[in-house]
Amino acid sequence: MDKHNRQSFLGPNSEATLRSSRAVIIGLGGGGSHIGQQLAHVGVGNIFLIDPDTIDREGTNLNRLIGGTEKDVEDETLKVEIAKRLIQSIDSRIQVHTFDTPWQENLQVLRGGDVVFGCIDGLMQRRDIESATRRYMIPYIDIGMDVHKVDSHYSVSGQASLSMHGQPCMKCMGIIRDDQLAHEAALYGAAGERPQVVWSNGVLASAAVGLFMQLVTPWASHPKPVTLLEFDGNRQTLTESRKLKYLGQMSCDHYAYPIELGDPFLK
Amino acid sequence: MRTHFKIPRGMLDEIRADLSRPHSFAYERVGFVTCKVGKFDGEGWIILAANYHPVEDEDYVKDESVGAMIGSAAIRKMMQRAYDEPYSVVHVHMHEHSGRPSPSATDAREMAKLIPNFWNVRRNFPHAAVILSFDSMSGTVWDPSSKSRFAIDDFTVVGAPMQFIRTEHG
Numbered sequence A: 001m002d003k004h005n006r007q008s009f010l011g012p013n014s015e016a017t018l019r020s021s022r023a024v025i026i027g028l029g030g031g032g033s034h035i036g037q038q039l040a041h042v043g044v045g046n047i048f049l050i051d052p053d054t055i056d057r058e059g060t061n062l063n064r065l066i067g068g069t070e071k072d073v074e075d076e077t078l079k080v081e082i083a084k085r086l087i088q089s090i091d092s093r094i095q096v097h098t099f100d101t102p103w104q105e106n107l108q109v110l111r112g113g114d115v116v117f118g119c120i121d122g123l124m125q126r127r128d129i130e131s132a133t134r135r136y137m138i139p140y141i142d143i144g145m146d147v148h149k150v151d152s153h154y155s156v157s158g159q160a161s162l163s164m165h166g167q168p169c170m171k172c173m174g175i176i177r178d179d180q181l182a183h184e185a186a187l188y189g190a191a192g193e194r195p196q197v198v199w200s201n202g203v204l205a206s207a208a209v210g211l212f213m214q215l216v217t218p219w220a221s222h223p224k225p226v227t228l229l230e231f232d233g234n235r236q237t238l239t240e241s242r243k244l245k246y247l248g249q250m251s252c253d254h255y256a257y258p259i260e261l262g263d264p265f266l267k
Numbered sequence B: 001m002r003t004h005f006k007i008p009r010g011m012l013d014e015i016r017a018d019l020s021r022p023h024s025f026a027y028e029r030v031g032f033v034t035c036k037v038g039k040f041d042g043e044g045w046i047i048l049a050a051n052y053h054p055v056e057d058e059d060y061v062k063d064e065s066v067g068a069m070i071g072s073a074a075i076r077k078m079m080q081r082a083y084d085e086p087y088s089v090v091h092v093h094m095h096e097h098s099g100r101p102s103p104s105a106t107d108a109r110e111m112a113k114l115i116p117n118f119w120n121v122r123r124n125f126p127h128a129a130v131i132l133s134f135d136s137m138s139g140t141v142w143d144p145s146s147k148s149r150f151a152i153d154d155f156t157v158v159g160a161p162m163q164f165i166r167t168e169h170g
């Protein structure tokens, strides 16, 4: 039986479509490592992994880094190498390309992608990735998670979003706010290490892969060009944001088309 | 050289609808898309559709030998647009069938005459001709550095869902 037989409902050519598709994952930590694993299982043929970090020497990444081992901690293995090993152990036909430098140094890699996944902390960087992908009409799927202390308890929340050319952006969606950007800028761009847990990352990563599958395979009848799924980690729910109702009717004025398309220096 | 043409789904729907309208004497309609461009590492272009410009009814001329003959006014208007703002110019027309279209001998001859004109106003940009069908497309790009033409390798219709049309390289 074909490995992908149980995915046959995705559509007649979906296996070939997935096999020829190019997915870029920025950030191979708790969220990105989950996404890499799932893209391998669904059979995405070309995966580009970008992350300059190694697994941390204290081993604190092991509680959430999918594919990470004690040996990796000893060796301080690059996160992109851990993800590559995991992906190719699932499907050796997948072409995996790794880049152990910041994403800003790999803009050519972004440009060649069909879809970009962003799984990093820091709103300034996420805003910049969104801007770089919209410039080349590449759908950007972002996941983010946060833990807040509320009185004596903790509140775990997060979201998975899809931002596309000509559609409402992450500022429109309220994921990126100017006051938070200013706060981050005051800290010289240091977003700080955000607390993360493997099960919440798993929910958000699955949501992100679900958005990707709706975009590239024809199984869902009416996929939305803009999506915001809100995760409530205390209630264990993932809900379509109520903001989408009005977002569907508004046009984004944070990006000016067509001026902000392509390479601005080409004349 | 690798060339990738991307177009938003809404614009593509609008173009197909526009090109399907009958004209009083031309057998078929044509249009132009002004595009922004980016480069791939090494050689290659990413051509990003920005605006669609239908050819106006009065800008067609009578010519029995070809389906759609457009007059110099239509070409001049497009040259002006590419002069005013850094744009790549893509000629579009449609073949009325499903599946991957291929250029007729007339298409190839007429485009080889027309497209290089846009280098007069935007000489560092690629310019192209794209043929649509009901559900697919194909195209040719004129590369400014080699002054040669190449088949466009990849097409992406940007929307939900996405559509990818790729040329397989062995």
Ligand SMILES: [Zn+2]
Binding pocket: A168, A169, A170, A171, A172, A173, A252, A253, A254, A255
């Ligand atoms: Zn916006």
